[in-house]
Amino acid sequence: MTEDEPLVNDEDLYCIGCGAKIQTTDRDAPGYTPESALKKGMENNELYCQRCFRLRHYNEIVPVGLTDDDFLKLLSQIRDADALIVYVMDIFDFNGSVIPGLHRFVGNNPVLLVGNKEDILPKSLRRSKLKDWLRQRANEAGIHPIDVALVSAKTNQSVDSLLVQIDKYRKNRDVYIVGVTNVGKSTLINQIIRQNTGKADLITTSRFPGTTLDRIEIPLDDDHFLVDTPGIIHAEQMAHYLNGNDLKIVTPQKSIKPKVYQLNEGQTLFFGGVARFDYENGPKNGFTVYAENNLYIHRTKLENADSLYEAQLGKLLSPPSTEEDIEAFPKLVRHELKTAKKSDLVIEGLGWVTVPEGVVVAGWAPEGVAVILRDAMI
Template sequence: MEEKRRCPGCGAVFQGFDENLPGYLVPGKNPDDGVLCKRCFQMKHYGVYRKALLADPGIQKDIRAHALGAAALFLVLDVSRPEISLPDLDWAESMKKPVFVIANKIDLLEPWTTRKEVLQWLSERTGVRQEQILLVSAQNRGDMAELRRHIEETFDAGDRLLFAGAANVGKSTLLGALLKNEMPTVSRLPGTTVGLTEYRMANGPILVDAPGLKGEDPFVPVLCPDCLAALSPKKVFQSSIEVLKTGQTVFWGGLAQLIVADAGERGWVRLGIFAPDSVTIHRTREERIDGLMKEHAGELLVPPCRKCAAKLQTQSWREEQFQIHPEEDLVVPGIGWVALYSGACTAKLRAPAFVKGVRRPWLIPSPARRQQGKKKN
């Protein structure tokens, strides 16, 4: 049976019946010499994003089938939002193959912490040995050269290495840097890759790019492509330190709010607020939440855009209550987190019902702790 020809950018089987679906080949084009489907061409050259969401069970089935012949599995995660990817580690390890964790986008955290500290944090959180965790930035040539060397020295030229992980963790960017070409279609839109695609390294094994899993990112099924892209940092991760009293609130755009319900006897807490650079961070009081959401979601408070803001208004919203202790973060999956740097408090997370807050140990220590560490060094 002749193997179906696939778009080298996203892995979709070429087709000529629907230009709105992945894999559409413009009439007159031949699927040779790196020709891209219409969707990939528009994303790569014009920044026109189109979602093509796949069901996770189908993706996992394909990954399991390819894993049978793989020498190892590389789970790629976005180190600035690891909660999106960490649940995938369980089923990755269930395939009985060597598993390596590539923690991408480490450059987003380097203004506030060190690679050594992040490596230790990830190892403690995952139970994966530090030797099997690789911290990289796909934008850093030195990191990519070191990762390329590691792969070439560890695996044979005929080995297949399966790269998997959540949507929009940077797999395609990573593979493009390893291959030293622009063949995988790269965008800030989750769900760009829609089929398993193989690429051969010049002096190494075959790299298999799997579609990103969507299940752990609560906003992927709901927001439009532009709003989803806004949740992926353009250049940096923003951070601010805020002193909040009981009743004061922090907005992450129009997507979620953190309310200090009880700041204890002292009456205030010091929080570190972290979010992608496209997300509006706005501080106010609890009684102003409804008015601001009604008047400014999609305008002052972005993301979402106006259309997604209207869609979110039809969703059920809820408040989760958390006891946050010193040296803990409260994560809003898919958006950002707050770090409790001083005091102890009861906080309420107000967000759409499909968003569930997560407590974890500090990812980024307090400024005072960082200064102590510098003095010790």
Template sequence: MYRIRNYLRRLFANCEGCGITLQHTDPKLQGYISETKYKNILTQNKKLEEIIKEKKETEDFKLKEFKRNFREQLKQINESTLRGTREKIERKARQEEKEEKKSKREQIQESIEAKKPQFMEITDINAIEEALATATPMHEYAQTPKLKPIKCVRCINLSVHNKVDGTLCAVTHATSLEVINLIFSEMRHGCVIMMMTDVIDFNGSFIAEVIDEAKKKKAKLILIGNKVDILPKSYKIERIETWIKQQIGDLIEDADVCVVSSKTGEGMKDVIKLLAKYKKTLPDASFYVVGATNSGKSSFLNLLTKMTWNLPEEKYKKPLLADALTVSKLAGTTQAPIPVKCRSLALTVFDTQGIPTVSQMTSHLTNPEAIFNLIPSKRIHPLVFVCHSKFSFWIGALARIDMVEGDLKFMTFFTNNLCTVHKTKFEKVEDVYKRQAGNLLSPAFDNPETIEFEKTRVEIPSSDKEKANKDIVIHGLGWVAVSGRGSSTFDVWVPKGVGVTVRPALMPFEAKIERRVPKNRTANAEKIMGRRPKSS
């Protein structure tokens, strides 16, 4: 089955953003691109390929000339060094004899002369100038023309305009089990799977079924925690790795757990080392990236491609390569497996469809604007509220947390900076929702009055007002760290099907006084951070 599908893919052109087969007939179906635009891109890329080829031949010729000249210069330097060493020994012996006869005045004069700046030999300067003339300047790499990726209209609307068109996508409406079966049906036995998770929504994006299917394929698993750059500045990557290892237990080997940022490149070198190791030990293995929707698979592979492009570190930090894979906050950007080449590792990694997870809040939203305001793309700035029993918190108009019993607690909210958190009393909670859903409480569902909430009761033990012991996690929305002395009881209200989890605190030390929100106030981090001094 795998070989047949690969053969069919070679016969038809695929979208380089989502992997779907391109077509020119029906704009309402996935993979549409106008025939004129398709031909224009092909013509443009063909011309660019000729320019790149000619440029490469010129650079290769310069490199060969430089290597040949350098070898000759090195040979001359070695000969002159040997000759100079003998002369230096003889000169030193004669110098020692003279120094014994010299007067003190002459020795002082010579020491003054010795402190004067020394100049390079003319031959050395010429060699450096010749090397600089033959070497390829760094700026020429940035000027190298880039091939334009061929993308369907849907990918362009998603990645460039943040718009959703009416294109029908079968994968978007498939269940998680159907997508998992589809992905693993194409995999070979003994492959290497990079399982992508979102550190910001670890419980919602960690899919245990992927591990079960990987075991059936006898595959090697690498767990990658992505989007670490979204966490507050106080995070330590080593502590996040340790926390993830504690969460997964012995499901995956500790050495195969990495925490990365697809935005800054932090932690990517560890992933590259692991890939190089498995390429050496498993030379015939295929490599795949598998994960939930919005876990950052495509952005991860875009960066991995740049970092394994056979260029020094300072070069890949520049925008030399266009991002081929479509990146968007909306689910379903990847429609079919896409091969991505890692040149320096001499391997190809396949990007796969995102696995939809019903337990995530984003799966219950249909408004793209609400999704954009829910999924964080900037660093999270936590909001800290003082909480007593019989008080409630609305997180946007999407979820609610009631404190049923317990002494004073500090509630630290980790959500998108645009998501509002509103504190109110028990008796006002329903009235606030009816009046303010979509206004004061944002983001919200398209029809808030039709949403059916279900309750989950949780017990939170705590012993320190400055350190949180547990997190209350709402999948796809964020989490709340609870700190303070004594245990407490909370009711968590979420739409039916959204997951709620209690876990050890991920960021336990964020309940700082300067981050606390004043009493009876609605807040989101975007507005509050704008009024705070930079030091906070």
């Protein structure tokens, strides 16, 4: 090989971080790696594309030219596979975790539903009740899982139990891990790899959507594979409207500490500038908030809420915090709800407010982010 001859030619090489095919010619396309870095990566047997290298070492996201259709085409390979489908969802953002039309990709393959970020839930929340609720919501979305598991990929909680379930249900087949971006799918894969190989953080993970660019195959012990598929980009996620620093403030990071607010009719709670809760009608009551512990919650009168939001977005009511993010942030949409029994008003991706029976409330969330009412979990 001469000095001018490219290192990538007949032999296909793939980034071990995101799965993209390595190439050295197009800086803006997936898999780009400078030839100097490629040579070093091959020598060290740790080959990362430039995008993953920057993401791992500098937490710097580099956009690439893949569309939603590209992701869906990659995911459609599942239809022709004989495999167990492990469907990873964010417990705090079920609607944002739904892959539209997943049943078309699954075919006749069984689905094991995995609710991630279980460690953040209060201990008082009954896990069996949560599993039943996740199964019901999945059924509404056209998915009928053979079982439901709860894990924390970040802390490795219950991953052992999940592996036992996977082994039970896969029956000498491949295993496909699917999920939308930002639900912790690649983090879960990393925990599985760590337990099986001892290598840490092999797959690129970040708070940014769209990290895994192509399927990544991890060998199992019977000539089959565990396959990490690309994360489908779901536009209706709170994560898509905030930068990385603001997302840390909004997305629960540790076990939630409930906060109780005694509210009179006509009072409002602001969750930074990203959401809002109005107590429209009813006697004085206690409302319990389950959200990120560091998220600023501001109480005010309902009659002042609109003008306060307009004047204080990005200031008192933050996040969003930067001028650019404030300009791009969607308008808040109102969802009025009346409770027939004790219920949780859920703002997907943020948390929930436990509401007493027989009152009228309204939840406000960015346009496209779901606000739903469910039976109280606690």
